[in-house]
Amino acid sequence: MINITFDATWWLVLVFITDLTIRIAAVIIVPRNRRPTAAMAWLLAIYFIPLIGVFLFLLIGNPRLPRKRRKKQEQINGYIRETSEHLDFGTLRPHAPAWFTSLVTLNRNLGAMPLAGDNGARLISDYQQSLDAMAEGIRTAERYVHVEFYILQTDAATDNFFAALEEVAARGVTVRVLLDHWANRGKPYYKQTLKRLTAMGAEWHLMLPVQPFKGKYQRPDLRNHRKLLVIDGTVAFMGSQNVTDSTYNLxxxxxxxxHWVDLMVRVEGPVVASVNAVFLSDWYSETDEVLSDEIDLFSVRSGPGDLDCQIIPSGPGFEFQNNLKLFAGLLYAAQRKIIVVSPYFVPDEALLLAITTACQRGIEVQLFVSEEGDQALVYHAQRSYYEALLRAGVQIWMYQRPYILHSKSMTIDDETAIIGSSNMDMRSFGLNMEVSMLVRGEEFVRDMREVEQGYRDLSRELTLAEWEKQPLRSTVLDNLARLTSALQ
Incomplete structure (x- = not known):
């Protein structure tokens, strides 16, 4: 009888071979179809903390939605492109710059609806007024109300919103509701919210549910971060605000x-069909229910304004980072002034290069961020870019605590703007499903500039001299957080 024993030397050899195999496999697997910064961050994690790094990579290393969901998104994009190709979406403003037309074409090729003219838009910057304006709009509904929000909670601040839904549902209006699963589960009033929706007769579904025992699973930190409301296909709201108290009840x-500070926009006109298309595509993704027979998506009518608007959805269901490409294109197109408002500004190399290059071209660039942070990793990762931005010439305005400036917007020169749900960070570019609206119109930009001035009045400017006095411990934290931000 032969006895085989393993002494310490054999165990060391086994550990060495296993470790070497993991490292070689990581070099082959991790960088494939991944941005260099993200690949490097994952490789560092796997090399320095192998067990934890491998576990995290297996858990959240795939930044894309499951193949079935991506296939649905491709079908939706194809349907929208084919059916809207030759439809009239209003009269466009004349004399559009060539760069603007090329960006519209880019958006269209990546899955956006056509550019629509004859739209009216009204900005709402007061938190409670926005909730009440949406409730007022809901009460005018005659056929349907489509509600899609990252966070949706019934509480004292949103009671009017939910009461409006109950009133229209009681008189036969169809109420469809989508809310992100992971963002809401475990939060205050989650169960009460679902019970209230069920009691009113709303058709509600969770977006991107992480329910493996029900056969529903994808990378657990993928989120549907969109915020939109559509009423009868004639009025829509979109922007940065969730339906919850300004403290998030936490x-x-x-x-x-x-307290959170947000910005929403109420729109009327042909662009409402585009907002509705985003909702209907997400509804189809979650329910397999096609509503095109019930809702004529392309039956549009002129609004009370003269704005050109295009809706750009983005997220892991798309092949490319639609929002990042649009933002970078606008930064390079600017000729005089760029104002960016983003609570979480963690740019990748392309966006950082675009914004610093704008300064070097003599463009006035201003960035609004929050002085206070609500998410430690993002807060410190964002701070790690301040020195490079300040040295390039970017004016950084810090919205003073205890408020979180949560608005997401950009204005370019005097005629072009973006508003929506997308932050300028790697999460919004690669992991979150977002929606943005590109707007051409001097009157809209003037309104945006008034909102920006209001932010400026409540902010203080961060200077390079002040930043250089940061303690070493802050610099270390910022740099470590910057590395983790690339784990996608």
Whole structure:
């Protein structure tokens, strides 16, 4: 009888071979179809903390939606492109710059609806007024209300919103609701919200549910971050605000006195069909239900304004990073002034290059961020870019605590703007499903500039001299957070 024993030397050899195999496999697997910064971050994690790094890579290393969902998105994009190719979406403003037309074409090729003319838009910058304006709009509904929000909570601040839904549902209006699963589960009033939706007779579904025992699973930190409301296909709301109290009802926020500051836009005109198309595509993704027979998506009518608008959806269901490409294109197109408002500004190399190059071209560039952070990793990752931005000539305005400036917008020169749900960070570019609206019109940009001035009045400017006095411990934290931000 032969006895085989493993002494310490054999165990060391086995550990060495296993470790070497993991490292070689990581070099082959990790960089494939991944941005160099993300690949490098994952390789560093796997090399320095192998067990944890491999576990995290297996858990969240795939930044794309499951193949079935991506196939649905491709079908939706094809349907929208084919059926809207020759439709009239209003009269466009004359004399569009060539760069603007090329960006519209880019968006269209990546899955956006056509550029629509004859639209009216009204900005709403007051948090409670926005919730009440949406409730007022809901009460005018005659056929349907489509509600899609990253976070949806029934509480004292949103009671009017939910009461409006209950009123229209009671008189036979169809109420369809989508809310992100992971963002809402475990949050205050989650169960109460679902019960209230069920009691009113709303058709509601969770977006991107992580329910493996029900056969529903994807990377758990993929989110549907969109915020939109459509009423009868004639009026829509979209922007950065969730349907919840301005503290998000979280004890840690209430203890720190934090309140969110947001910006929504109410739109009328042909572009409402584009907002509705985003909702219907997400509804189809979650339910397999096609509503095109019930809703004539392309039956549009002129609004009370003269704005050209294009809706750009983005996210892991698309092949390319639609929002990043649009943002970078606008930064390079600017000739005089760029104002960016983003609560989470963690750019990739392309966006950082675009914004610093704009300064070097003599463009005035301003960035609005929050002085206070609500997410430690993102807050420190964002700070790691301040020195490069300040040295390039970017003016950084810090919205003073205890408020979180949560608006997401950009204005370019005097005629072009973007508003929507997308932050300028790697999460919004690669992991979140977002929606943005590109607008051409001097009157809209003037309104945006008034909102920006209001932010400026409540902000202080960060200078390079002040930043250079940062303690070493802050620099270390910022740099470490910057590395983790690339894990996609």
């Amino acid at each position: 004890k840690k926020n209430i203890k720190r006195g934090l």
